[in-house]
Amino acid sequence: MNEKTILRVRDFWTSIFLIFLSVFFLFQTSYIPFLDTQVAGVDSADWYNSAALVPYGIFGAMLVLALGLLGIAIKDGGARLALQIAGIGFSKPELLRITCVCLILFFYIFGLVPRVDFILASSLLITCLIWGFHSENRLSMLISTASMATSGLYALAAHFPRSEWTKPHDDDWITLAIFIALTFMMFVLEKRNNSLTRVVKLTPLIAITAPLILVMSMAFGFRQNVPNRTGLLFSQIEYHYYVTLRPLWQGKK
Amino acid sequence: MEFIATQLSGFGTSLIGLVVDPTTYAYLIPSVFLGIVFGALPGLTATLAVTILTGFFGNKFPLDQALIALIGAYVGAIYGGSYPSILLNIPGTAASAATAMDGHPLTKSGRGGEALGITTTASFIGTLFGTFCLLIFVWVLLLVSQNIASPEKALLALFGILLSGTLMSQDLVIKGWISGLIGLAMAMVGLDPILSEERYIFDWSYLLSGFQVVPVLMGAFAIPQIMDGMRAAMAIGEVPKTLRIRPQLSEVRKRLPTILRSGGIGTGIGALPGVGEDVAGWVSYGVGKTTSKESSQFGKGSVDGLISAEAANNAAIGGALIPLLVLGIPGSPPAAALLGALKINNVIPGPTIDPALIIHIVAVLVLASVTMFLMGLFTARIFIAILRIPKTIFLPIVMVLTTIGSFSVGGGINDLFLMFGVGLLAYAMNVMHYPIAPLVIGVILGGLFDETFRRSLLISDGDLSIFVTRPGAAILLGLNILLVISQIPYFKSMPRRIFKRIAAR
Numbered sequence: 001m002n003e004k005t006i007l008r009v010r011d012f013w014t015s016i017f018l019i020f021l022s023v024f025f026l027f028q029t030s031y032i033p034f035l036d037t038q039v040a041g042v043d044s045a046d047w048y049n050s051a052a053l054v055p056y057g058i059f060g061a062m063l064v065l066a067l068g069l070l071g072i073a074i075k076d077g078g079a080r081l082a083l084q085i086a087g088i089g090f091s092k093p094e095l096l097r098i099t100c101v102c103l104i105l106f107f108y109i110f111g112l113v114p115r116v117d118f119i120l121a122s123s124l125l126i127t128c129l130i131w132g133f134h135s136e137n138r139l140s141m142l143i144s145t146a147s148m149a150t151s152g153l154y155a156l157a158a159h160f161p162r163s164e165w166t167k168p169h170d171d172d173w174i175t176l177a178i179f180i181a182l183t184f185m186m187f188v189l190e191k192r193n194n195s196l197t198r199v200v201k202l203t204p205l206i207a208i209t210a211p212l213i214l215v216m217s218m219a220f221g222f223r224q225n226v227p228n229r230t231g232l233l234f235s236q237i238e239y240h241y242y243v244t245l246r247p248l249w250q251g252k253k
Numbered sequence: 254m255e256f257i258a259t260q261l262s263g264f265g266t267s268l269i270g271l272v273v274d275p276t277t278y279a280y281l282i283p284s285v286f287l288g289i290v291f292g293a294l295p296g297l298t299a300t301l302a303v304t305i306l307t308g309f310f311g312n313k314f315p316l317d318q319a320l321i322a323l324i325g326a327y328v329g330a331i332y333g334g335s336y337p338s339i340l341l342n343i344p345g346t347a348a349s350a351a352t353a354m355d356g357h358p359l360t361k362s363g364r365g366g367e368a369l370g371i372t373t374t375a376s377f378i379g380t381l382f383g384t385f386c387l388l389i390f391v392w393v394l395l396l397v398s399q400n401i402a403s404p405e406k407a408l409l410a411l412f413g414i415l416l417s418g419t420l421m422s423q424d425l426v427i428k429g430w431i432s433g434l435i436g437l438a439m440a441m442v443g444l445d446p447i448l449s450e451e452r453y454i455f456d457w458s459y460l461l462s463g464f465q466v467v468p469v470l471m472g473a474f475a476i477p478q479i480m481d482g483m484r485a486a487m488a489i490g491e492v493p494k495t496l497r498i499r500p501q502l503s504e505v506r507k508r509l510p511t512i513l514r515s516g517g518i519g520t521g522i523g524a525l526p527g528v529g530e531d532v533a534g535w536v537s538y539g540v541g542k543t544t545s546k547e548s549s550q551f552g553k554g555s556v557d558g559l560i561s562a563e564a565a566n567n568a569a570i571g572g573a574l575i576p577l578l579v580l581g582i583p584g585s586p587p588a589a590a591l592l593g594a595l596k597i598n599n600v601i602p603g604p605t606i607d608p609a610l611i612i613h614i615v616a617v618l619v620l621a622s623v624t625m626f627l628m629g630l631f632t633a634r635i636f637i638a639i640l641r642i643p644k645t646i647f648l649p650i651v652m653v654l655t656t657i658g659s660f661s662v663g664g665g666i667n668d669l670f671l672m673f674g675v676g677l678l679a680y681a682m683n684v685m686h687y688p689i690a691p692l693v694i695g696v697i698l699g700g701l702f703d704e705t706f707r708r709s710l711l712i713s714d715g716d717l718s719i720f721v722t723r724p725g726a727a728i729l730l731g732l733n734i735l736l737v738i739s740q741i742p743y744f745k746s747m748p749r750r751i752f753k754r755i756a757a758r
Contacts, residue, residue: 007424007685007686010684010685011425011685014685018431025438025453028453029452032450032452033450046715047715048707048710048711048714048715049447049448049707049710049711050448050450050707051445051447051448051450051452053706053707053710054437054441054702054703054706054707055438055441055452058434058437058438058441059438061430061434062431062434062435062438065427065430065431065434066431068427069425069427069428069431072425072427094484097483097484098480098483098484101479101480101483101484102480102677105476105479105480105652105673105676106673108652108656109656109669109670109672109673110670110673113656113660113666113669114666114669118657122653122656125649125652125653126649126650126653129483129645129648129649129652130645130646130649133483133645134643134645134646165666199643199645199646202646206646206650210650210653211653214653214654214657215657218309218657218661222309222310222311222313222314222661223313224308224309224311224313224661225660225661226657226660226661227656227657227660227666
């Protein structure tokens with residue numbers, strides 16, 4: 001099956017999704033005052049000034065274009081083949097890899113970054129992505145995903161409420177333990193497979209130094225906000241920057 | 254003539270001010286270097302370089318200094334994309350895709366060093382050409398823009414989205430338009446700009462202020478690149494050894510007409526709202542192929558072909574800044590990121606923009622192109638060595654950069670959630686061959702379109718004829734209609750049918 005046919009199969013499903021999406025948002029737009037803009041007897045706006053005017057145009061146009069896309073997809077055989085193949089165009093290993101990448105990024109963004117020390121979370125992310133995806137090794141990819149998922153799930157489950165996000169707690173230690181365990185496992189497995197490459201040897205160094213340099217330059221060089229200032233490592237760095245180092249070079253000690 | 258002399262004297266003063274200030278170099282050299290690295294690494298783009306630096310500089314640095322870094326990265330990245338194109342046949346950025354057509358055959362024939370030398374010189378002249386056009390045309394257009402009111406602005410924003418959708422689509426044009434509409438729809442979220450009516454909040458207070466530009470840019474341009482780069486382990490090919498890279502001045506002098514033509518095309522296409530460097534490179538390459546004396550050599554290692562693509566994509570930088578500064582409508586995706594930086598520094602581009610800022614931008618562009626030229630000649634070996642770094646090493650670091658950059662601008666975790674959501678959407682769209690640039694242009698111009706369109710109707714008491722009675726608006730409406738009609742299959746084939754009929758007679 002050629003690429004164009006696969007594309008049309010995808011277009012068939014996308015257009016149906018877009019039709020539903022347009023109709024849903026057209027319905028949502030109907031809650032915004034349009035023709036009848038009277039609130040408590042006072043006319044707040046005319047139709048041409050209504051906040052619903054442009055959204056109606058956008059979702060109306062999207063509906064028309066989605067119908068057009070559906071027509072093209074049907075004409076080019078997308079509908080006929082829609083139920084015969086998945087139409088994703090990925091091989092199974094690629095699909096597994098992309099699912100693992102999605103899971104790792106999801107747990108990093110939603111689980112770790114809001115709750116765990118940013119340097120630790122990023123070190124774990126870098127190790128997971130480099131070791132898990134540099135080679136075609138399925139085992140290392142699955143171990144990396146499981147490590148990030150365990151760390152992220154724990155942070156999510158133990159400290160879900162927003163009020164707990166920036167407080168120092170045990171999930172920093174759990175992430176640190178998982179990062180050390182993953183690094184150790186990486187070396188053991190790669191040595192056993194006789195594939196202790198330069199990339200593997202450099203991974204812990206990159207994983208620790210890259211986020212460390214980034215966070216420090218961001219916080220102290222560019223004077224920008226950084227996530228989770230009360231995290232295990234960053235709180236110590238910040239304390240010693242302001243209490244130990246800064247007075248030293250300002251000549252106050 | 255007096256006008257040009259005044260411009261040049263203002264520009265000269267600003268340039269000298271920058272040259273004698275040591276802090277200029279503290280920002281310029283690292284940012285141009287970083288830009289070239291971003292351009293050289295396949296998977297990282299000029300837009301991403303500018304967006305990430307926007308996150309770093311945010312609004313805590315004086316805008317003058319932040320602009321040095323952002324423009325430096327922009328110029329560097331567009332040029333840097335030529336390295337993998339020429340040496341590995343892998344375009345570093347979409348803008349340098351046309352460069353690979355003749356750059357790589359030259360490398361295969363052992364002329365890689367020469368190709369890089371020509372590219373460096375052509376890019377340098379191309380950037381200067383675009384900058385000169387920016388210096389002149391921005392004032393002409395600023396004078397014209399004094400007469401631009403809400404109806405023209407609304408139609409121009411719509412034209413930008415439609416044009417970007419039309420020209421950036423690899424598959425069906427309809428997909429580019431849908432992408433633009435998704436961007437416009439995203440811009441509708443939050444309080445509307447005239448009545449402060451809530452739209453699509455879904456009881457989440459974060460959405461009241463709408464989608465922030467920087468997380469959207471990061472999500473749209475970084476996350477899909479990271480996911481796609483990780484999708485399949487890919488070994489970097491052997492980087493060919495290149496001889497010393499010399500400025501090919503004699504060769505370039507011989508081909509000055511090609512450079513000037515390409516510079517003109519690049520600036521013109523760059524100035525079209527929402528189109529940018531990649532289209533400029535291809536169009537110039539196409540024109541070169543039809544007009545060059547060595548057109549038969551195009552695709553086989555033609556120096557003319559290489560110059561056509563490279564001079565145009567760098568000239569497009571200056572062009573892309575013209576609509577940005579005059580109307581607040583970005584000419585390219587990296588210019589959209591620059592607009593984000595201007596906005597978070599409370600600078601509203603348009604007829605009321607500070608003229609000193611325009612002169613400053615022009616001076617920074619000239620300095621950035623000189624820095625790029627010198628770096629291209631003397632530090633090319635570093636950039637060639639960087640090509641050996643596998644994607645799986647640098648993409649995780651980019652993810653951390655993106656996260657911290659996105660967080661810093663807004664200062665909230667919600668921005669990261671938005672970035673991730675937009676990233677997944679952009680990745681899905683990439684897989685289905687929907688262009689991302691119209692989406693981003695839609696998000697950026699959506700607010701402007703909504704406000705100016707409704708304001709036009711408010712002024713005219715709901716009379717739609719306001720869009721045809723004003724000459725500027727009528728022309729823009731005509732262009733919008735023509736653009737849509739020209740893509741309908743029946744009308745698309747009309748010229749061919751007419752010619753056939755004439756020929757039959």
